[in-house]
Amino acid sequence: MPNGIKLIAGNANKPLALKVSEHIGILLTDTTVTTFGDGEIMVQINENIRGSDVFVMQPTCTPVNHNIMELLLIIDALKRASANRITAVMPYYGYARQDRKVQPRVPISSKLVADLLTAAGANRILTIDLHAAQIQGFFNIPVDHLYAAPVLLDYIKRCSFENPVIVSPDAGGVERARAFAKRLNASLAIIDKRREAANVSKVMHVIGDVKGKDAIILDDMIDTAGTVTQAAQALIENGAKKVCAACSHAVLSGPAIDGINDSALEEVITTDTIPLNDKTRACKKLKVLSVSPLLSEAIKRIHDETSVSSLFV
Numbered sequence: 001m002p003n004g005i006k007l008i009a010g011n012a013n014k015p016l017a018l019k020v021s022e023h024i025g026i027l028l029t030d031t032t033v034t035t036f037g038d039g040e041i042m043v044q045i046n047e048n049i050r051g052s053d054v055f056v057m058q059p060t061c062t063p064v065n066h067n068i069m070e071l072l073l074i075i076d077a078l079k080r081a082s083a084n085r086i087t088a089v090m091p092y093y094g095y096a097r098q099d100r101k102v103q104p105r106v107p108i109s110s111k112l113v114a115d116l117l118t119a120a121g122a123n124r125i126l127t128i129d130l131h132a133a134q135i136q137g138f139f140n141i142p143v144d145h146l147y148a149a150p151v152l153l154d155y156i157k158r159c160s161f162e163n164p165v166i167v168s169p170d171a172g173g174v175e176r177a178r179a180f181a182k183r184l185n186a187s188l189a190i191i192d193k194r195r196e197a198a199n200v201s202k203v204m205h206v207i208g209d210v211k212g213k214d215a216i217i218l219d220d221m222i223d224t225a226g227t228v229t230q231a232a233q234a235l236i237e238n239g240a241k242k243v244c245a246a247c248s249h250a251v252l253s254g255p256a257i258d259g260i261n262d263s264a265l266e267e268v269i270t271t272d273t274i275p276l277n278d279k280t281r282a283c284k285k286l287k288v289l290s291v292s293p294l295l296s297e298a299i300k301r302i303h304d305e306t307s308v309s310s311l312f313v
Contacts, residue, residue: 005303006049006083010058010074012067013275016091016292017057023296033070041066043073050082053303055126060094060113061274062253068094068113072120079121087124087302088117091273091291092249096131114138126298128273128291129220129248144308146298148248148271151289153183155269156246161214165189167235169219169227177218189215191231211239221249222268225256229263236264249273250280250288257283
């Protein structure tokens with residue numbers, strides 16, 4: 001059991017926090033995080049954490065604003081309780097898609113969230129698969145940006161994919177898909193997609209040869225699942241033998257599960273950065289892998305002040 005390390009969990013993803021605590025070999029620090037009738041959040045740390053190296057597990061998934069506020073209040077409580085160092089462990093970073101001005105008079109929301117975390121007292125950020133890697137530059141504190149690729153790759157290598165082709169669902173994901181394809185010794189294809197509005201996209205055509213191949217659509221997140229379900233249909237129409245999807249973050253909002261169930265997708269491989277609800281758990285096409293070993297190793301290395309570079313793969 002590491003000395004001087006404390007692990008605190010907000011309410012966003014307790015199951016993942018418990019897995020991480022088991023891997024590290026420590027108990028979760030006794031913390032009260034409740035909500036008053038009017039929606040205000042109350043936080044109290046019920047153990048002495050003075051001088052401790054504290055890691056706060058809290059993905060900012062739905063309800064996004066509530067979970068961000070929980071995280072900020074926990075960090076503030078730790079700062080006022082004289083924690084030596086506070087690391088915000090955010091397996092999923094909410095507002096990451098709003099990383100630039102794409103229209104006049106709109107905020108850069110992911111930068112605002114970074115400023116809020118820093119102002120609250122976070123000394124370090126640990127996260128997985130940011131939607132845009134340049135968000136690391138929004139912080140003036142260290143950011144350890146891990147990738148779920150090793151977890152996904154390990155599972156895919158154990159599956160019986162014949163002549164696999166890795167498919168990027170849009171032009172922005174080509175670099176991620178290319179790196180993935182290289183490790184699998186697979187070919188690469190790209191979906192030409194047009195986004196007509198927020199959460200609304202239309203697949204135009206497939207760039208690359210997918211005929212007779214097992215296609216794996218790779219993305220950082222699946223939200224409404226419109227892109228992957230349309231892409232799966234387009235791939236089948238272009239001769240793909242079977243189609244699966246893989247992503248780091250299963251946001252799965254709105255009609256996502258119904259769309260996946262009714263689609264040509266045979267399987268959707270994801271991780272537990274975001275907890276599943278009752279509806280998503282019932283989806284037989286979902287295969288959920290745990291990132292708890294990856295996060296646990298990163299936390300131990302950060303605490304021991306050793307290199308985490310080998311985890312950035």
